[in-house]
Amino acid sequence: MRATEGADRGLGSGDAETSVALVGAPNAGKSALFGRLTAEYADVSNYPGTTVETTAAALGSLRLSDTPGVHGISSFSEAERVTRAAVLEADAVVNVVDATQLGRDLFVTLQLTDMGVPTVVALNMMDEAEADGVAIDVDALESALGVPVVPTVAVTGAGVDKLRDRLPEASAPESTPIDSYYDALPDGVDATRAEKTLLVEGDEPTARRVGVPGLATDGGDAPLAAVGEREAVYRERRTRVRSIVDDVERVAASERAPEERLGDLLLRPATGIPIALALLAAVFYVMGVVVAQRVVGYAEGVLFARYYTPAVEGVVAGLLPASGWAAPVEFLLVNDNLGLATVTVRYTLGVLLPLVVAFYLVIGTLEDAGVLPRLAVVTDRGLGRIGLSGRAVVPLIVGMGCVTMAVVSTRMVGSRRERLITTALLGLAIPCSAQIGVISGLLAELGVVWWGGYLAVLLGVLGTAGVALDRTLPGRRDALIEQLPRLRLPRPTNVARKTANRTAAFLGEAAPLFGATAAAVSTLDYVGALDAVVGALRPLTAALGLPASFGRVLVLGLIRRDFAAAGMTDLALSASQTFVGLVVVTLFVPCILTMAMVLRERGARSALLVWVGSWATAFAVGGGVAAVLEVIA
Amino acid sequence: MVVALSEVPSDERVELVDVPDDECRARLLRLGLLDGSVECRRRIRNGPVVVRRRGTEVALGRSLAREITVERAPRDGAPQ
Numbered sequence: 001m002r003a004t005e006g007a008d009r010g011l012g013s014g015d016a017e018t019s020v021a022l023v024g025a026p027n028a029g030k031s032a033l034f035g036r037l038t039a040e041y042a043d044v045s046n047y048p049g050t051t052v053e054t055t056a057a058a059l060g061s062l063r064l065s066d067t068p069g070v071h072g073i074s075s076f077s078e079a080e081r082v083t084r085a086a087v088l089e090a091d092a093v094v095n096v097v098d099a100t101q102l103g104r105d106l107f108v109t110l111q112l113t114d115m116g117v118p119t120v121v122a123l124n125m126m127d128e129a130e131a132d133g134v135a136i137d138v139d140a141l142e143s144a145l146g147v148p149v150v151p152t153v154a155v156t157g158a159g160v161d162k163l164r165d166r167l168p169e170a171s172a173p174e175s176t177p178i179d180s181y182y183d184a185l186p187d188g189v190d191a192t193r194a195e196k197t198l199l200v201e202g203d204e205p206t207a208r209r210v211g212v213p214g215l216a217t218d219g220g221d222a223p224l225a226a227v228g229e230r231e232a233v234y235r236e237r238r239t240r241v242r243s244i245v246d247d248v249e250r251v252a253a254s255e256r257a258p259e260e261r262l263g264d265l266l267l268r269p270a271t272g273i274p275i276a277l278a279l280l281a282a283v284f285y286v287m288g289v290v291v292a293q294r295v296v297g298y299a300e301g302v303l304f305a306r307y308y309t310p311a312v313e314g315v316v317a318g319l320l321p322a323s324g325w326a327a328p329v330e331f332l333l334v335n336d337n338l339g340l341a342t343v344t345v346r347y348t349l350g351v352l353l354p355l356v357v358a359f360y361l362v363i364g365t366l367e368d369a370g371v372l373p374r375l376a377v378v379t380d381r382g383l384g385r386i387g388l389s390g391r392a393v394v395p396l397i398v399g400m401g402c403v404t405m406a407v408v409s410t411r412m413v414g415s416r417r418e419r420l421i422t423t424a425l426l427g428l429a430i431p432c433s434a435q436i437g438v439i440s441g442l443l444a445e446l447g448v449v450w451w452g453g454y455l456a457v458l459l460g461v462l463g464t465a466g467v468a469l470d471r472t473l474p475g476r477r478d479a480l481i482e483q484l485p486r487l488r489l490p491r492p493t494n495v496a497r498k499t500a501n502r503t504a505a506f507l508g509e510a511a512p513l514f515g516a517t518a519a520a521v522s523t524l525d526y527v528g529a530l531d532a533v534v535g536a537l538r539p540l541t542a543a544l545g546l547p548a549s550f551g552r553v554l555v556l557g558l559i560r561r562d563f564a565a566a567g568m569t570d571l572a573l574s575a576s577q578t579f580v581g582l583v584v585v586t587l588f589v590p591c592i593l594t595m596a597m598v599l600r601e602r603g604a605r606s607a608l609l610v611w612v613g614s615w616a617t618a619f620a621v622g623g624g625v626a627a628v629l630e631v632i633a
Numbered sequence: 634m635v636v637a638l639s640e641v642p643s644d645e646r647v648e649l650v651d652v653p654d655d656e657c658r659a660r661l662l663r664l665g666l667l668d669g670s671v672e673c674r675r676r677i678r679n680g681p682v683v684v685r686r687r688g689t690e691v692a693l694g695r696s697l698a699r700e701i702t703v704e705r706a707p708r709d710g711a712p713q
Binding site (some may be wrong): 071072074076100101103104107132230231234235238241242263264267268269373376377378380381384389390477479480481482483484486 | 660667675683
């Protein structure tokens with residue numbers, strides 16, 4: 001196959017499943033164009049082995065897949081690796097180029113043609129370019145690139161039919177200036193033109209895959225000696241980009257657009273920080289108050305408590321005989337802690353579904369508006385103190401609404417390392433809104449001094465844990481290089497379509513996982529293992545100066561955090577006991593839904609780290625606070 | 634005059650002459666930020682620096698901005 005490079009690619013190959021990938025910079029309009037081109041149900045799934053979301057749908061007889069936005073085909077991040085793999089697998093590529101950012105986006109276009117990937121360019125956002133006073137000679141661009149170029153406005157659908165018509169013309173020039181660099185490769189390298197291009201650019205995954213002798217060594221220190229080549233190749237390509245842009249683009253002097261002034265306000269700390277705080281407060285209000293408390297409260301308290309649960313309990317009692325063998329089955333299905341037919345369904349549909357929809361609506365809107373990277377910039381300085389970059393601000397705020405959804409949102413945080421720190425802090429010290437409700441009730445009875453003390457302890461733990469993880473985890477902090485997209489009004493149809501697709505994909509994956517966890521915990525409960533845990537906790541609760549019944553509270557907390565806090569209202573505790581108890585339940589392990597999500601997103605090792613770390617921190621800090629209170633009193 | 638990017642005041646034009654980290658240099662090169670002069674749009678105190686070239690705005694983290702050496706435009710007649 002490799003010997004006939006090029007011949008096996010392209011839309012004429014006539015394979016059963018011909019695939020086309022949509023490739024371009026973030027916010028260049030890929031997902032809007034994807035929606036226009038397919039207009040049908042799309043599958044959202046994780047790219048195998050990663051947490052990077054990909055979307056695919058039928059386009060006539062072809063399969064069109066959306067890829068994560070990138071500024072180049074390489075392996076600098078998980079998203080880039082996914083896009084690189086998608087480009088190497090695809091039969092052809094639709095390269096979405098932002099017409100207002102020609103000088104930036106043509107780098108990817110030339111990289112694709114250098115790689116010999118059959119390409120059609122969708123020159124998108126032509127309306128904005130026009131409004132900016134940018135005129136582009138499309139014919140000249142087409143002949144300079146050597147591939148079809150179709151002007152489009154994805155949000156209105158202009159040019160989309162033409163793009164569909166010209167897809168079969170996807171092509172790449174026979175040769176490009178990259179050819180002269182291939183000489184640097186050792187003789188007899190068995191690679192396609194795409195792979196050769198990535199090899200001279202020093203792409204390590206490609207070197208490992210192709211197995212270049214002398215270039216790739218197994219786990220050696222300097223696997224690719226070609227880093228110097230990469231820079232030369234990139235510089236040469238930029239030179240070509242500049243000369244093409246000079247030839248085809250005319251820019252008339254234009255007024256500063258209003259959204260640019262808004263962008264300015266967001267970046268200036270004096271205005272940006274209040275705007276960021278207001279936005280984050282709005283996110284918290286929607287997620288934490290409206291949805292997590294009111295909508296979920298109604299669903300749980302009315303829909304499920306009054307109608308669904310009694311009905312299901314009746315049905316189960318009626319179906320199963322009262323004899324001995326049926327008792328465990330009935331317990332598994334309808335117990336009050338995690339019954340498979342009652343509580344599990346209630347959590348999935350009454351709690352998780354509204355939160356998931358709200359979360360994707362909020363995030364989709366902020367994404368579409370181009371606000372998220374700017375939030376990251378203004379908060380970078382503060383979060384830098386606890387080993388995180390500004391990108392972690394959204395998960396931390398969403399976490400005060402629902403820690404489970406926050407764990408999902410850690411996907412937008414850059415590196416694996418940073419994601420692990422964010423997840424650990426979320427699991428440890430961020431109380432979710434359900435818990436905040438009960439906790440503030442208890443603290444209000446104690447008075448404002450205790451409130452302040454509670455906040456101080458939590459922030460102290462958050463900071464200490466962040467710094468400790470930053471120091472101890474291998475690897476180093478990622479340098480922040482964040483491209484700021486233009487601010488735009490979010491498009492409701494785009495946001496709604498993404499929300500529907502993502503929600504369906506999320507629940508399809510999360511519900512079975514949660515069901516399995518619930519069945520396992522119910523089994524433990526039935527055989528008495530949970531009571532044994534309460535017993536085993538006795539020395540620990542005693543060390544904190546708390547009654548043995550607090551152990552029962554903690555076991556409830558294993559399942560759901562607000563249960564633990566609520567359970568405390570039933571105990572007769574002194575002020576300092578209540579305070580210690582609240583600190584412990586806040587720092588204690590995340591709820592069972594969150595743990596299921598950590599397991600899915602971060603894997604078993606990270607989940608174990610978060611879980612065990614939460615036990616240890618909760619008791620260590622709780623014990624410390626108890627000791628301090630004893631001295632003061 | 635050669636200084637670190639983190640020292641450049643807002644609204645000044647500079648050329649990024651040295652980015653020590655290989656990967657960061659490649660990423661900035663791709664975005665076209667090493668093609669000539671860029672505008673230092675905003676410097677957030679102890680925070681990231683936002684630079685711009687032809688409508689492409691990129692925020693560079695504080696620690697990275699400290700490592701990047703820039704050449705300040707000679708026509709700059711800023712008062713001392």
